[in-house]
Amino acid sequence: MFHKTKSVLATLAATAALTTGAFAGSHAKLSGDLVIFSDMSNPAPRAVMEGMVERFGEMHPDLNIELTVIDREAYKTQIRNFLTANAPDVANWYAANRMRPYVDAGLFEDISDVWEDPELADLASTKGAMTLDGKQWGVPYTYYQWGVYYRKDIYEELGLNEPATFEEMKSNCQTILDSGRKCYTIGTKFLWTAGGWFDYLNMRTNGYDYHAKLTGGEIPWTDEGVAKTFANWRELIDMGAFIDNHTAYSWQESLPFIVSGEAAAILKGNFAVPPLREAGLDDSKLDFYQFPSINPDVELAEDAPTDTFHIPSGAKNKEAAKAFLKFVVSAENQTLINNGDNLGQLPVNAKSSVDDDKFLKEGFEMLSSNSPGGVAQFFDRDAPAEMAKVAMEGFQEFMVKPDNLDKIIDRLDRAAQRIYK
Amino acid sequence: MSSSTEAATKASWYKRNEIAATPWLFLIPGVAMFLLYVIFPIFQSINVSFYDWDGLGEAQWVGMGNYEELYWDDAFYVSLRNNLIWLVLYLLAIPAGLFIALFLNQTVTGIRLYKSLFFFPFVISQVVVGLVFTWFYDPTFGLLNQFLAVFGIDPINVLGDERFVTYGIIAAGIWPQTAYCMILYLTGLNAVDPEQIEAARLDGAKGWKMLWHIIVPQLKPATFIAFVVTIIGALRSFDLISIMTNGGPFGESRVLSFYMFEVALSEYGFRMGYGASIAVVLFLIMLCFITYFLWSMYKDEKGGR
Numbered sequence: 001m002f003h004k005t006k007s008v009l010a011t012l013a014a015t016a017a018l019t020t021g022a023f024a025g026s027h028a029k030l031s032g033d034l035v036i037f038s039d040m041s042n043p044a045p046r047a048v049m050e051g052m053v054e055r056f057g058e059m060h061p062d063l064n065i066e067l068t069v070i071d072r073e074a075y076k077t078q079i080r081n082f083l084t085a086n087a088p089d090v091a092n093w094y095a096a097n098r099m100r101p102y103v104d105a106g107l108f109e110d111i112s113d114v115w116e117d118p119e120l121a122d123l124a125s126t127k128g129a130m131t132l133d134g135k136q137w138g139v140p141y142t143y144y145q146w147g148v149y150y151r152k153d154i155y156e157e158l159g160l161n162e163p164a165t166f167e168e169m170k171s172n173c174q175t176i177l178d179s180g181r182k183c184y185t186i187g188t189k190f191l192w193t194a195g196g197w198f199d200y201l202n203m204r205t206n207g208y209d210y211h212a213k214l215t216g217g218e219i220p221w222t223d224e225g226v227a228k229t230f231a232n233w234r235e236l237i238d239m240g241a242f243i244d245n246h247t248a249y250s251w252q253e254s255l256p257f258i259v260s261g262e263a264a265a266i267l268k269g270n271f272a273v274p275p276l277r278e279a280g281l282d283d284s285k286l287d288f289y290q291f292p293s294i295n296p297d298v299e300l301a302e303d304a305p306t307d308t309f310h311i312p313s314g315a316k317n318k319e320a321a322k323a324f325l326k327f328v329v330s331a332e333n334q335t336l337i338n339n340g341d342n343l344g345q346l347p348v349n350a351k352s353s354v355d356d357d358k359f360l361k362e363g364f365e366m367l368s369s370n371s372p373g374g375v376a377q378f379f380d381r382d383a384p385a386e387m388a389k390v391a392m393e394g395f396q397e398f399m400v401k402p403d404n405l406d407k408i409i410d411r412l413d414r415a416a417q418r419i420y421k
Numbered sequence: 422m423s424s425s426t427e428a429a430t431k432a433s434w435y436k437r438n439e440i441a442a443t444p445w446l447f448l449i450p451g452v453a454m455f456l457l458y459v460i461f462p463i464f465q466s467i468n469v470s471f472y473d474w475d476g477l478g479e480a481q482w483v484g485m486g487n488y489e490e491l492y493w494d495d496a497f498y499v500s501l502r503n504n505l506i507w508l509v510l511y512l513l514a515i516p517a518g519l520f521i522a523l524f525l526n527q528t529v530t531g532i533r534l535y536k537s538l539f540f541f542p543f544v545i546s547q548v549v550v551g552l553v554f555t556w557f558y559d560p561t562f563g564l565l566n567q568f569l570a571v572f573g574i575d576p577i578n579v580l581g582d583e584r585f586v587t588y589g590i591i592a593a594g595i596w597p598q599t600a601y602c603m604i605l606y607l608t609g610l611n612a613v614d615p616e617q618i619e620a621a622r623l624d625g626a627k628g629w630k631m632l633w634h635i636i637v638p639q640l641k642p643a644t645f646i647a648f649v650v651t652i653i654g655a656l657r658s659f660d661l662i663s664i665m666t667n668g669g670p671f672g673e674s675r676v677l678s679f680y681m682f683e684v685a686l687s688e689y690g691f692r693m694g695y696g697a698s699i700a701v702v703l704f705l706i707m708l709c710f711i712t713y714f715l716w717s718m719y720k721d722e723k724g725g726r
Binding site: 244380393396 | 580667689692
């Protein structure tokens with residue numbers, strides 16, 4: 001499970017790198033060991049991580065960088081152990097409430113001083129997601145938009161347009177259903193995909209602030225607004241908008257339905273694009289639209305989960321770690337690691353450029369100019385882990401048995417009273 | 422004379438107690454490991470179950486709070502119910518194993534090959550068994566539903582429907598467990614006394630009577646072991662659930678061990694105290710069986726003397 005890449009880079013290339021990599025801190029002389037634990041274990045992210053270590057190493061020839069890449073899923077449980085027992089200098093994690101247990105336990109270093117650096121002013125859009133208790137606990141390195149990825153060719157065949165309102169969304173869906181297809185594919189076996197639907201339906205019905213208060217425990221689940229959200233969701237369920245048997249599939253297993261044309265769309269993060277392209281859906285067949293507005297009185301808000309780097313409080317070489325964090329968020333590095341050949345996601349630095357990719361451009365445009373309500377992380381990052389689990393299980397049950405709604409709400413309310421006390 | 426008694430009293434404590442002490446000396450490493458890794462954690466778990474603890478911060482004493490919450494927790498009862506279903510249905514592996522063993526207990530060319538083929542599911546990993554059955558049950562592409570479609574039956578979403586999911590997983594689990602019981606019975610059948618069978622045959626016993634009154638009683642040791650491993654297997658039914666459904670749909674296929682894992686150790690969990698209280702309940706259930714096994718073993722040994 002562990003893959004060790006030991007990069008001991010002491011080459012003359014350092015001079016060359018220094019001339020290109022112009023950012024604050026690069027001039028400080030760094031030495032000693034820098035231990036990095038990363039969860040970027042999929043092939044593309046892994047190459048990105050190794051590339052960053054190499055380039056950072058070239059800038060600081062005296063620094064001995066030790067990178068350990070851990071399987072992404074296993075990392076989620078291992079982080080607890082290594083933060084307490086054998087803390088690295090830099091570690092990956094996720095933004096918002098997902099940081100809460102480690103911040104509360106004092107295992108993440110407060111790096112508000114790094115954020116005071118003028119260069120980090122360009123990261124203003126994600127600062128909120130990195131802030132807990134008024135302090136910053138890490139830096140983002142990538143994020144991606146969520147939205148509806150749909151089969152353009154099917155929409156054209158049926159003469160449909162991208163919907164802007166919930167009414168259009170439903171009438172489109174009816175046309176699609178009449179043509180013998182399903183409107184949306186989804187695989188709820190691992191629950192969180194249903195959380196995406198709840199995020200959007202709730203943010204469109206009640207707005208971002210309401211959603212944030214709900215996931216933050218300030219609004220009870222028995223509230224009328226939640227009931228409205230579920231009522232809207234129920235309209236789609238009762239139409240038969242979602243594929244049958246979605247409880248048996250993971251999100252990857254739900255993709256063949258959109259590839260084969262049995263379903264016309266999927267609500268998903270941008271990470272769904274590469275597998276769909278690989279399966280043969282080129283840009284003439286696959287397109288993207290922002291989740292339509294439901295309640296015209298609320299501003300549009302989006303989900304854009306952010307992945308992050310942190311410094312554990314037990315780190316030994318904090319100076320080098322801070323320099324590495326600044327390097328990661330620098331405009332130039334952000335442009336490079338988020339381009340289509342690497343992560344294929346959105347850069348967090350406003351000064352970096354978005355790769356020339358249809359979906360990235362549309363997503364960047366949407367997040368920067370058409371998401372006035374705010375940017376949420378994702379249900380299981382905004383709500384505390386325990387609440388997220390209970391709630392997403394409820395969403396899954398609701399999608400199969402909408403009549404159980406009262407029981408589900410009761411259960412969520414009881415869980416919320418215990419968790420947010 | 423006097424010098425020899427003097428020598429005896431002078432001999433070391435160990436020399437005097439050699440016979441009694443040596444077995445204990447040999448047992449010490451094993452006993453120490455057992456105490457450290459089995460007995461001590463049991464009490465530690467019981468202790469943790471009285472606290473509210475996320476595994477990182479300060480543990481907070483809540484007394485019976487975790488158990489009280491268990492009492493009101495629907496998910497706990499679902500898991501408990503599933504555990505009971507597992508215990509009962511998993512035992513089917515024993516008669517199934519017996520009949521396959523009887524069927525294979527003959528001398529035909531290549532019987533070793535057939536035996537090993539029947540034993541095969543036990544050799545492959547539970548994870549692989551789980552994956553194979555997941556594909557088998559797939560509501561759209563799976564073999565089961567393709568087969569049902571031939572008879573015009575609508576597809577059944579075995580793993581996605583809360584009514585069938587537990588039975589679907591048990592069926593997958595019984596497959597390797599049957600193979601295990603079969604092996605136990607095959608070795609047991611080797612030890613069956615041919616003279617008794619001969620005698621019974623002379624007395625006119627055959628078929629079911631022969632099986633029930635002559636063969637099965639002689640297989641009692643094998644049955645006992647098969648019973649023990651099957652019960653333990655049913656209570657450990659964790660890997661299949663994790664692979665096939667991850668506890669879903671909406672928690673309907675969870676058993677206590679999986680629920681404990683979810684609550685205490687999974688991505689969304691980390692309630693160590695609550696997990697420990699589930700573990701304690703599971704331990705108490707197991708304790709009933711363990712007590713029964715120990716008691717019957719004790720009785721056997723006493724009878725043997």
